[in-house]
Amino acid sequence: MSDCIFCKIIRKEIPAAIVYEDEEILAFDDIRPQAPVHTLIIPKTHLPGLKEAEAEQAGLLGRILLKAGEIARLKGIDRSGFRVVVNSGPDSGQEVFHIHFHLLGGRRLGWPPG
Numbered sequence: 001m002s003d004c005i006f007c008k009i010i011r012k013e014i015p016a017a018i019v020y021e022d023e024e025i026l027a028f029d030d031i032r033p034q035a036p037v038h039t040l041i042i043p044k045t046h047l048p049g050l051k052e053a054e055a056e057q058a059g060l061l062g063r064i065l066l067k068a069g070e071i072a073r074l075k076g077i078d079r080s081g082f083r084v085v086v087n088s089g090p091d092s093g094q095e096v097f098h099i100h101f102h103l104l105g106g107r108r109l110g111w112p113p114g
Helices: 005-010 055-075
Strands: 018-021 025-029 037-043 082-085 101-105
Touching (some): 018 055
Antiparallel strands (some): 018 025, 025 037, 037 101, 082 101
């Protein structure tokens, strides 16, 4: 999608503090962090949200979750704990309709989250 802000970040049209990148996945620090560590992990393929995901994308979505664990280690929050959140739809708080996984940590996270 040409007007998707995350697609623009993938194409390097908008700068971002990139934490990790490979052929399928991009991770970058959130510009409005909600915790000391707040990294967004996205597929490079545009996918609006979980409800649009199909079985063929299960491997990619699984790799993103595995990558979240690796990034947590890289950011030093793997031992103290972290949270991975996927918002889906307007009522969940999703603002950018390109699926993204929030990796949050670096402080005690409350429950319920919102």
